[in-house]
Structures are given as structure tokens and as C-alpha cells.
Amino acid sequence: MPLLYEPVPVDSHPAPAAAPRQVPHRIQTDAEALAVARRVAAELAPGAAQRDRERLLPWTELDTFVASGLWAITVPKALGGAGVSAGTLAEVTALIAEADSSLGQIPQNHFYALEVLRVGGSPAQQRFFYGEVLAGRRLGNALAEIGHKDFQRRTRLIPDGDGWRVQGRKFYCTGAVYAHWIPTLVVAEEAGRPLQYLAFVPRDAQGVDITDDWDGFGQRVTGSGSVAFDHVRVEADWVVPFQTSFERPTTIGPVAQLLHAAIDLGVARAALAATLPFVREEARPWIDAKVARAAEDPLLIQQVGETTVQLRAAEALLRRASRFVDAAQAAPGERSVAEASIAVAEARVQTTTAALDASTRLFELGGTAATLDHRGLDRFWRNARTHTLHDPVRWKYHAVGNFFLNDRLPPRHGAL
Template identity: 75%
Template structure:
């Protein structure tokens, strides 16, 4: 696998909002199995880490890095083996995500909804839809997302799919559309009327379709280059074959929710790893010991050592919970029942509860342990906390604890949706 992240390539690839169809691409490599996926992820992460701080500081969109990421074959690792993919385990998907997120939290988050859409296809798509879109992914095309609305409380004003004899079309506006800026297809949550009732579907909309307007207006203080802006749909035509059942996939036990959440947990875990290792490096090489420690090196300060020990223990615990959650998700995918899916959701909620707290704590304690010199803007060390704080707001961790407690105390199965 060749990773071309030369300065010339980066400079030619950072045109803000450049549509993917205008960019040269090649057929991605094929990932053979789980072990191969992990090796490739580690190589990519090493390359991605080099300029992560500069991309964050300059809000430089990572076109070249995404090309390398997709060309590596990692964006196709959940395509089932019977369709030509590697069909890796959920634990491997999570570890790949965490590995990339430790190097660059934005790059780790960008494919999250790509894999989410692939799971929706696996669960709810028919064989023809699966074959079509799996082939697109194996050829190097990527999915974004347009799921979240811009605040409409009126259900009738949300993004709608209208079906007429003249064709099907979509109208509406979405926000927090992570990855849409970089996508070839934008899986879009739409509402349509059927027999007097509104039902939801996921419509795969071509990024370059007439009437699609992808707006680079994401200005959050973290995850700055995820492309999480807005998308407008103005009478956008879609083919019936591009529309996949969504609501129906949550009316029965499926792993769409747990798979989405395990990737979020992995992103947070990666942020924590990145902050932890940045703190280790800075304290070893640059930090000064506190005067009362009576030591020459900050790394010999006994209270600093204790703090690193505490972080290391909780980081390892989060990693263990993530691996455990992956096994539960795999079991539920193999045999989706009310109980198996609930157990997967609870296991993932446990992982998310700890990955949330450790990602925030590691990003914050980096400065406590490294000292004032670590706050210099040119170092970009604040990105770990900003990225963690931004991403962990995706859904509230307090409800993870509620779901876990209610399951064990009252045997209440958690709700089935993408946020748990």
C-alpha cells in the first residue's frame, strides 16, 4: 500500500468543498482479514498523525488523507465476504476507528456514518441494493450522511420524499452532516407518506445530483475538518432502488444502533489514546518538575507518576470494555433477538460511558501534568480536549448510565434507535 501525503499532493487536494467526482482515484486495495485491517490502520495512523495539528489549526480539509484512507481498502472492511469484502468483526472495526482517531480525531469520525449506512444496507436492503452499493464501496466510493434536522419540531416540515408518477424527489435541509462534503453518496433520512402515515427511509442521494447543495458551514471548536456542515435538497430526484427501509429496521431487533454506538465509543477511545501519548511525550521531554517534588525530571515527580498510572488503568479498562462490546455486537449480528440486541446495546453503552469520561479526562489532564508551556498555540495540544468535548456531545452519556442501570436493576431492555 502506498500512502502519498507529499506536500504537493496535499496542496492540490485541499480546495475547500472540492467535489469528489473531480478528484483522481484508483481502485482500493483489498483487505484480506481482521489482522490485515489492523496492520494497515496502524500504518495509516502513523502517516496521518504527522500533520494532524496543522490540519486542525488551519482547518485544512483532508482530501489527500481521505484518498489514502479509502485507497487502503479500510472503508470496505464491513462489506460481507459473500459480496467481496473482508467482513471483519465489530471489534476490529472499532479498533481500526480508535487507531485512526488517536492520530486525528476528525479522520476517525468521517467514515462513521459510512459504516452506519453499510449496516443499514445489510439489515434492511434487498439483495440488489446490497450488491449495487457494496460494489460502489469496493470500487472506492464513500458515503456521508444527512440524518439530523435543523431544529424543526413540526414533523411535517422535516426532509420529505415525495413519490409521484413523474418520479421521486427530496426536499429539505439537514445539519451536522459529517462526511457529506467528501461523499460520493449522501444517505439521507427522509419521511414519506404511506397509507395515511408518515414513515422514514434512508435515501442514498448522489453527491453531484441536481438540487443538492453541500455547505461547508461547520464551525465547531472541535472536530474541525469532519465536513459536518449542512446539506440542502431542492427537488432532488432519486431512483426507487436507492431508497432503503429505515424505520422498519428498528421495529424489530437489529444491530444498527449498537454498531453506530460502538464506533462512537471507538472515536472517543482514540482521542483518549492520542491525548495520553501526547502527555507522555511532553512530560518526558519538555515539562519541568514541581519544586516540592525535589527531582530533576518531571517524569520522576511521584504525584505525576500516580496521575499517569490512574489514566493508564482507566484507558486499559475502556479498551477492554470496547473489545467486550464488539463480541456482543457480533453475537447479535449472527442471531438478532430481543435479548441479544439488548445485551449488545448495554455492552456498548458501558463502553461509551467509560470512553466518554477517559477521553475528556485525558485531554484535560494533559495540561495539568505537562504545565503551562503545553498551552502554546503552535503545539496544537488543545485539539485532543476540543475534539473529545465536541464528539462526546453526540448523545448524552447520562442516558448510557440510565440504560445500563435499568437493564440490570429492572430487566428493562433499552430502546432501539441509533443513539443507544
């Protein structure tokens, strides 16, 4: 098959992202956001298989994505953005993920940081960072750490005159390779108590070292590698409260999880969309079916029906969860945020099921020919299996069951 790109060697320490080439389009409404997302998805989809196969980092595609205005759709209307609903944000994410799930995941933490900023940032911080996003600058992330069995964060925020220094190392830093700012989860000692903050670190600051060492078998071009901070200077105005935003009911966790659910929904849609023409045009009927075409096999038809129903249920639960998130954002309280978390957990269970089911049945129904490497159909399962491991579905079931059986509110953190 002809190549859409010339293969390039992977630079394990890529240079910082260039400044935006143009000021992004200003999306005004939810309807416009969805229309733009459909157009951008159609532009991004053709190269997805090759980007995955050759691990081609999507710099050009990201420029197109950002220039469309989609990365600024959650900026509040009062500050120049579209202030779209949670449902629109979820559907935009699903549309992009259907085209290329890596590109759907890259801005997940960008939107997460914007929600942290909306909830806990000062008016001056909001004006500044929302302005950066409207100008086309991307936010990455440096939240997780590995190498320890506990979940304590060890990256420190150290006082330095009228500012701070950041010292530590992170992994699973999705989007950091492509970012202009890297929101980083840090710990500072205050009155003998460790408190967590989100420090917005400039990508090109002295002491920031990004290693493109993500080698997972799925979501291969998300840039989810390592970031090291060697006494990196950050200004006081770049540090936003984080822990205190979870000590009261806020929608940071539900928004984060809604985006993850949307990514998995996009993978499920893409896998089913790839299955149908393959079965019609390529798959061979099983001899006992006694039919001329695989698409006439009654047992195969039944499984396509099952997969479609799983997908439709996932879409419905995601839309329902979005309404709960909107309600909790409008009136955050113990109950409204808990209900949003549970609704999103229900959606996460179903989108996980739909993504894994659709991407697995592609091979079951397509047969051995579907496994041929040049077809690239394995990427749907690899991407679904990798992304759905973000946090365990078994604990989603537990949260839902405990809520309805015992009226136990779910914990407030980024995984619910």
C-alpha cells in the same frame, strides 16, 4: 515549524468529490485490516495538527485512506468484502482516530449506512451499493436536522413517477463534503402514516447543495456542515427501509455507537501518548516535590497511572462490547440486541471518561507550556469535548441501570 501543506482558502461550497483514482485494495481478513490500519494511521498522523490548526480539508489523505481498502471492510465476504468482526471495525476506527480523530470520524456514517443496507436493503440494493464501496466511492450522511426542539425529521420523500424527490435541509452531515453518495434520512407518507427511509442521494445530483459551514471548535475537518435538497430526484432502487429496521431487533444502533466509542478511545490514546514525552522532556517539577524532573514527581506519576488505568478499562469494555455486537449480528433477537446495546453503552461511558480525562490531564501534568498554541496540544481536548457531545452519557448510565435493576430493555434507535 515548517509547514507540511500550503494553506488554501476554504471554499464554503466545495465541488463534488472526484471519482476514485484507483480501485481500492481488497482486504481479505481481520488481521490484514488491522495491519493496514496501523500503516495508514502512521501515514496520516504527521499532518494532523496542521490540518486542525489551518482547517485543511483532508482530500489527499482520504484518497489514501480509501485506496487502502479500509472503507470496505464491512462488506460481506459473499459480496466481495472482508466481512470483518465488530471488534476489528472498532479497533481500525480507534487506530485511525488516534492518528487524527477527524479522519476517524469521517467514515463513521459510511459504516452506519452499510449496516442499514445489510439489515434492510434488498439483495439488489446490497450488490449495487456494496459494489460502489468496493470501487472506492464514499458514503456521507444527511441524518440530523436543527432548528426545532423535537426530533421529528422534516425532510420529505415525495413520489415522482417511478421514483422520488427529496426536499429538505440537514446539518451535522459528517462526511457529506467528501462523499459520492449521501444517505439521507427522509420521511414519506404511507397510508396516512409517516415512515422513515434512508435515501442514497448522488452527491452530484441536480438540486444538492452542500455548505461547508461546520465551525465547531473540535473535529474541525470532518465536513459536518449543511446539505440542502431542492426536489432532488432519486430512483426507487436507491431508497432503503429505515424505520422498520428499528421496529424489530437489529444491530444498527449498537454498531453506530460502537464506532463512536472507538473514536473517543482513539482520542484518549493520542492524548496520553502526547502527555508522556511532554512530561519527560518539557514539564517542570513542582517545587514541593523536591525532584529534578517532573517525571519523578510522585503525585504526577500517580495521575499518569490513573489515566492509564482509565484507558485500559475503556479498551477492555470496547472489546467486550464488540463481542456482544458480533453475537447479536449472528443471531438478532430482543435479548441479544438489548445486551449488545447495553454493553456498547457501558463502553461509551468509559471511552468518554477516558478521552476527557486524558486530554485534560495533558495540561494539568504538562503545565502552562503545554497550552502554547504552536504545539497544537489543545486539539485533543477540543476533539474529545466536541465528539463526546454526540449523545449524553447520563442516558447511557440510565439505560445500564434500568437494564440491570429493572430488566428494562433499552430503546432501539441510533443513539444506543
